[in-house]
Amino acid sequence: MEEIGGYGSKVRKIKADLEKKFPGILDISTKATPTITGWLEIEASGKLIHSKKNGDGYVDTQAKYEKIFAGIENALSSR
Structure with a gap:
């Protein structure tokens, strides 16, 4: 995984949290951007769930995590 601005460790935590919640279901990838804070895009089944x-x-609050989890669950159930 590439470092994303200074947020590489935070992105790895989000990735780990998503893999724990949805084991073996999601294909998670990241890409560094030239900006200092980077971009964070979370998609599931072709639907954009979260876009920094x-x-x-x-993703810095439990409410944002819950919104992402619900969005992923909804996207997966409608495929």
Whole structure:
């Protein structure tokens, strides 16, 4: 995994949390960006669940985690 700005360790934590919640279900990849804070995009079944660059911000609260988990569950159940 590439470091994403200074947030590499935080992105790894989010990835680990998603893999724990959805073991063996998600294909999670990351890519570094040239900006200092990077972009964080979370998609499931072709649906954008969370976009830091489009205004959802960084995943820094339990409410954001719950929204992501619910979005992924919804996307997976509708495929």
